Amino acid sequence: GQQVMQIPQYQHVQEGEDFTTYCNSSTTLSNIQWYKQRPGGHPVFLIQLVKSGEVKKQKRLTFQFGEAKKNSSLHITATQTTDVGTYFCAAHQTDSWGKLQFGAGTQVVVTP
Amino acid sequence: EAQVTQNPRYLITVTGKKLTVTCSQNMNHEYMSWYRQDPGLGLRQIYYSMNVEVTDKGDVPEGYKVSRKEKRNFPLILESPSPNQTSLYFCASSLVGTGGNQPQHFGDGTRLSIL
Numbered sequence: 001g002q003q004v005m006q007i008p009q010y011q012h013v014q015e016g017e018d019f020t021t022y023c024n025s026s027t028t029l030s031n032i033q034w035y036k037q038r039p040g041g042h043p044v045f046l047i048q049l050v051k052s053g054e055v056k057k058q059k060r061l062t063f064q065f066g067e068a069k070k071n072s073s074l075h076i077t078a079t080q081t082t083d084v085g086t087y088f089c090a091a092h093q094t095d096s097w098g099k100l101q102f103g104a105g106t107q108v109v110v111t112p
Numbered sequence: 113e114a115q116v117t118q119n120p121r122y123l124i125t126v127t128g129k130k131l132t133v134t135c136s137q138n139m140n141h142e143y144m145s146w147y148r149q150d151p152g153l154g155l156r157q158i159y160y161s162m163n164v165e166v167t168d169k170g171d172v173p174e175g176y177k178v179s180r181k182e183k184r185n186f187p188l189i190l191e192s193p194s195p196n197q198t199s200l201y202f203c204a205s206s207l208v209g210t211g212g213n214q215p216q217h218f219g220d221g222t223r224l225s226i227l
Contacts, residue, residue: 004153009152031217033216035216040219040223041220042202042218042219043155043202043204043216043218045215045216045217048215088154088155090216096132096168098143098144098145098160098162098168099157099160099168099170099171100157100160100216101157101160101171102147102154102155102156102157103154104152104153104154105154
């Protein structure tokens, strides 16, 4: 069945640097969502990508959906301490869209 | 204020003692879902509901029950809790859109410890 893999699991970043987290699936996805969970908090929706090759930006965050709709990435430029948290990708199963699968998450630590 | 409310926020209990975690949303969402979060595993879906009286299994349903008698409420029931159900639990809700492309709104979480 559909599996959503996310790498890296941990990311230590110096403040001001860029980093990217990746989400990969063995099957074609109908859509992909990204969430952010601050330490001690709950996941908060960031964005959703639906179209092949789609690119969306939110200030310093750039989200991309692969041409084959099997992978996605989140790129953060000029990392700030407010970017600390765990970033998850999530995808609805195509044959049973009520099922939502999350990647294991990328935990981001920012060093001032 | 639009929100998903879970209770209790924290619970320590013993093996075999039935417990219920309540979840309520005030956004008139059709879709509701329960997840458990364990270190290194992300969020795993336990059960979901597309609407009243419609529930279905997620990836890890064993040992859990749910019911959806009203649109706003989606309780999670552990009939006979065991230590491997110690985890952080999240309830979420959303609208139902074409292909399920709707953002999930999460509650603040319930931390369960089963001794």
